[in-house]
Amino acid sequence: MKVYVVGIGMTNFEKPGRREDFDYPAMALEATRSALADANLVYSDVERAFVGYCYGESCCGQKSLYQLGMTGIPIVNVNNNCATGSSALYLAHEMVAGSRSDCVLALGFEKMERGSLGSKWDDRANPAEDLIASMVEKYGFESGPPTAQLFGNAGREHMSKYGTKPSHFAKIAHKNHLHSANNPRSQFRDEYSLEQIESSKCIHDPLTKLQCCPTSDGAAAAVVVSERFLRMRPDLREAAVEIMSIALTTDLPSTFNGSAMNLVGYEPPDSTRKINGSFRLEYIIFLSLTPTEGCFVPIVDVGRNAAKYAQGTTGFVNSFPFPILKLSLFCEPNVMKEQSAKIADVQLYSSQCARSF
Incomplete structure (x- = not known):
């Protein structure tokens, strides 16, 4: 089944600690509301969500999205280092492509610390x-x-x-x-x-x-839908951008x-x-x-x-x-804006072979 992005949202990205009252729930709320508004949808339209972050306790995704409503949908927290946002988007795509859901939210956020990244757990094996x-x-x-x-x-x-x-x-x-x-x-x-x-x-x-x-605080979100969903909501068709292909791999x-x-x-x-x-x-x-x-x-x-x-x-x-939280997700708004001709004065060339996010 074809898969489309119909809405995107994004916060400003701030130096850690610079912006007051910018904890991860506030970031997530701002980005998600923006994505839903861009798609002309409401949170109850979302059937499941994948939430990416690396720096935080378990179940931050639930804490973030409960602000929008406790609808009982599956909320899966994703932690995959620099591929965290990409993984959330990948999983959203897989759910829609496999006809398991028609409307899925991919959300990424991070509340970081100033300075270089370091290890947080010194009493166990480091994955790197x-x-x-x-x-x-x-x-x-x-x-x-x-x-x-x-x-x-x-x-x-x-x-x-x-x-x-x-x-x-x-x-x-x-x-x-x-x-x-x-x-x-x-x-x-x-x-x-x-x-x-x-x-x-x-x-x-x-x-x-x-x-x-630099390290940074911020969030981004994308609403991913199916072809079937677009048939039910033809008003979204014009702004929909198809995800032609997406892949996720690990080391060889x-x-x-x-x-x-x-x-x-x-x-x-x-x-x-x-x-x-x-x-x-x-x-x-x-x-x-x-x-x-x-x-x-x-x-x-x-x-x-x-x-x-x-x-x-x-x-x-x-x-x-440093795009730990959301690699694809903080870029998705910019890619979407490019595809729908909503952004100017940045690099907007026709690419035959690759697009760097």
Whole structure:
């Protein structure tokens, strides 16, 4: 069965602690009400909900949505690190595509802390310990956030293999910061020169501070419906955007074959994909590549035609949050606005091969 997004909602994204009375229930309420209003629906139309977050106690989803009504629907809490929002949207899609539900809410929120992300549980195995151990075996462990080291080392490997330069990574951050200046939801809307980005504090070579995402508080939501639902509500047809395809995968044995790029999920760029985007070099490792005689040439030097291969619909991630909570979900509003021609002054090119969220 065909699956559509008919409504989206999103809060502003704020530096943790900056905005008063912005606990996760308030974020969730704002985003969900906005999504329902955008779809011209009410909460009682929703048949089930998937709620993504990482930083919080169990059942925060129920706490958030009970504000809208206690309708008895299944509310499933989702925690899948950087794929949390993507997973909530994926599960909503699966329920509709499998004819189990006709109207499903995907919601993501996060209330975070200032500073670099760290481990919360020191009395049990860390799920990332195998990744870190594999990295340390080849690259050692330096000062700085472990995640930045994982991606920074992947950038170093890419430079070694393909001749990529630190300036290529900096150009991606420059592009993103320019777009974020036009996005009113961005946490930071400052423009930076390429020189400022390159000379900002080194976090883990080649990554500088302005190539890394901040932590942030915020929420986003999407209402996902079936073809059958649209037949019952033909007034929603014009604004509906079909989800043509969505996939979710996990690691393969090749993840641990000694490649730093594989540790962060690299695959040849042969299909449309969503990337994490927490560190600017991911755009090059995952997307900004084009095969040329067996090599890979960064297309960030190509200019506007680069959108033929990869697109960042908002280019906002450097000034938006580290997207733990809701990766697809905080981007869904921007993608929806692009598809329905509701957004301007950001990157809106026709993409043949990939769209970066």
